[in-house]
Amino acid sequence: MTGPASAAPRTLPPAPPAGRAAPAATSSGVRATARLVARTDGRGGTCLPVLESDGPLALRRTRGDADEARVVLVGAMSGPLGGDRFAVRADVEEGARLRLTSAAATIALPGQAGGDARYDLRIRVGDGARLGWLPEPLISARGSDLRVTTRVDVAPTATLVLREEQVLGRVGEEPGRLSGRLVLRVGARLVLDQEVACGPGAPAGWDGPAVLAGHRALGQLLVVRPSFAEHPPEARLLGETASLVPLAGPAVLVTALAPDGLRLRRVLDAALAELG
Amino acid sequence: MTKAALLVLADGRFPAGGHAHSGGAEAAVRAGRITGSADLEDFCRGRLHTAGLVAAALAAAAALGADPVALDEAADARTPSPALRGTARRLGRQLLRAARSAWPDAGLDALARTFPKGAHQPVVLGVTARAAGLDARDAAYCAAYESVSGPATAVVRLLSLDPFDATGVLARTAGEVDRVTDRAVAAARTALTEGVEALPAASAPLLEIGAEAHAARPTRLFAS
Numbered sequence: 411m412t413g414p415a416s417a418a419p420r421t422l423p424p425a426p427p428a429g430r431a432a433p434a435a436t437s438s439g440v441r442a443t444a445r446l447v448a449r450t451d452g453r454g455g456t457c458l459p460v461l462e463s464d465g466p467l468a469l470r471r472t473r474g475d476a477d478e479a480r481v482v483l484v485g486a487m488s489g490p491l492g493g494d495r496f497a498v499r500a501d502v503e504e505g506a507r508l509r510l511t512s513a514a515a516t517i518a519l520p521g522q523a524g525g526d527a528r529y530d531l532r533i534r535v536g537d538g539a540r541l542g543w544l545p546e547p548l549i550s551a552r553g554s555d556l557r558v559t560t561r562v563d564v565a566p567t568a569t570l571v572l573r574e575e576q577v578l579g580r581v582g583e584e585p586g587r588l589s590g591r592l593v594l595r596v597g598a599r600l601v602l603d604q605e606v607a608c609g610p611g612a613p614a615g616w617d618g619p620a621v622l623a624g625h626r627a628l629g630q631l632l633v634v635r636p637s638f639a640e641h642p643p644e645a646r647l648l649g650e651t652a653s654l655v656p657l658a659g660p661a662v663l664v665t666a667l668a669p670d671g672l673r674l675r676r677v678l679d680a681a682l683a684e685l686g
Numbered sequence: 687m688t689k690a691a692l693l694v695l696a697d698g699r700f701p702a703g704g705h706a707h708s709g710g711a712e713a714a715v716r717a718g719r720i721t722g723s724a725d726l727e728d729f730c731r732g733r734l735h736t737a738g739l740v741a742a743a744l745a746a747a748a749a750l751g752a753d754p755v756a757l758d759e760a761a762d763a764r765t766p767s768p769a770l771r772g773t774a775r776r777l778g779r780q781l782l783r784a785a786r787s788a789w790p791d792a793g794l795d796a797l798a799r800t801f802p803k804g805a806h807q808p809v810v811l812g813v814t815a816r817a818a819g820l821d822a823r824d825a826a827y828c829a830a831y832e833s834v835s836g837p838a839t840a841v842v843r844l845l846s847l848d849p850f851d852a853t854g855v856l857a858r859t860a861g862e863v864d865r866v867t868d869r870a871v872a873a874a875r876t877a878l879t880e881g882v883e884a885l886p887a888a889s890a891p892l893l894e895i896g897a898e899a900h901a902a903r904p905t906r907l908f909a910s
Binding site: 591593594599600601602603604605606607613614615616618619620621622623628645646647650651652653655656657658663665667 | 710714717719720725728729730731732733734735736739759760762763764765766767768769771862882883886887888889890891892893894895898899901902
């Protein structure tokens with residue numbers, strides 16, 4: 411799941427997390443679902459009544475602020491590989507505050523079993539809650555085939571900051587096939603539904619002048635905030651290949667393309683600092 | 687009902703305002719991303735498989751009788767750029783005016799009442815196809831073809847490209863227009879039972895970013 415930018419040998423973590431069986435490994439890949447619930451502790455802070463790691467997906471609580479819990483997603487083995495089915499379920503309940511980061515980039519790699527890998531994120535943010543979902547990039551290595559789906563349901567009074575970064579290939583490497591779908595609902599309203607597909611096998615034109623035009627890093631910053639319903643920020647460009655736009659709902663989307671992950675992060679960090 | 691209605695609807699001279707739009711091609715030309723017919727072809731393929739597929743599926747679903755309000759919300763969610771949302775609604779309004787004159791129909795009247803500021807163009811296109819006695823496949827064909835013919839025609843003017851070369855691009859992408867139409871119709875049928883999430887959501891980051899760059903420009907040949 412994480413590691414240096416090379417095809418690390420696939421090693422199992424030393425021991426399965428307490429109270430859970432080892433990840434279900436089949437001939438077609440590993441199935442793993444990590445679960446997380448953040449809840450107010452009644453003293454102005456946030457506790458984590460559910461923090462379930464599963465196989466390659468390890469969740470670790472780290473020291474947070476007074477009112478905000480912090481969790482780091484730590485990859486305990488390489489992947490996702492072809493055939494793997496990874497999922498994370500996060501529920502930030504009414505009034506809770508959570509910030510999630512990851513320890514290192516996720517690298518999609520080809521698997522021996524072949525076939526595609528899936529990474530499925532389902533995130534709920536309840537009334538008055540706040541979630542910062544700021545993982546490291548996803549790197550699509552040559553020969554890999556990964557479909558990522560992120561479904562986020564946000565209450566109209568909640569706040570969300572979500573970052574997604576995709577890097578096509580390690581340094582000097584051709585990318586694998588990657589598709590990412592991001593669906594946002596605020597209350598009952600569908601506010602964003604978009605999918606970007608790229609790499610060998612993606613529909614023609616993915617690297618052409620309408621879609622990526624040779625850029626090898628793409629990223630999004632999605633910010634949902636109740637005040638945007640009344641006062642949405644104005645659409646504007648952030649350089650030649652990035653824009654900040656108000657969506658059809660109380661949310662803002664920054665879309666950025668860059669030659670590499672480092673320059674992509676700079677654009678998104680600048681936007682994040684501005685949007686808070 | 688007559689199939690020739692499809693030719694009327696798909697004709698570039700149908701008075702629905704499409705000629706004033708380049709489908710993002712002007713922004714791509716200005717950014718140096720389209721310099722000739724090879725780039726144009728790559729651009730058209732990229733647009734066809736993203737915005738074209740989404741528009742075709744929305745049009746097919748509307749032609750099948752799916753709820754226009756749900757489809758319009760789905761179109762909004764698939765169009766992050768407010769400049770493109772505005773363009774889609776303006777084009778929808780213009781198409782609706784032309785359609786109500788050509789094929790008077792209660793469904794079109796109802797659409798006008800529900801969306802006084804205009805619905806997304808593909809939604810209007812689907813309801814129009816229905817009013818003209820055409821089917822979901824016809825509606826999807828119109829949308830998919832428009833997603834490549836708009837930029838191809840525009841680039842002839844923007845780059846003084848040989849019209850024969852631009853038409854060659856349309857001829858070479860025709861097979862892909864067929865396949866995108868098939869996918870769009872299949873997705874639209876699924877959406878009737880499973881809801882709008884079954885519709886494709888393919889997006890093209892540079893079309894979205896380029897649309898905002900274009901809208902901010904003081905002088906331009908095409909509206910979008």
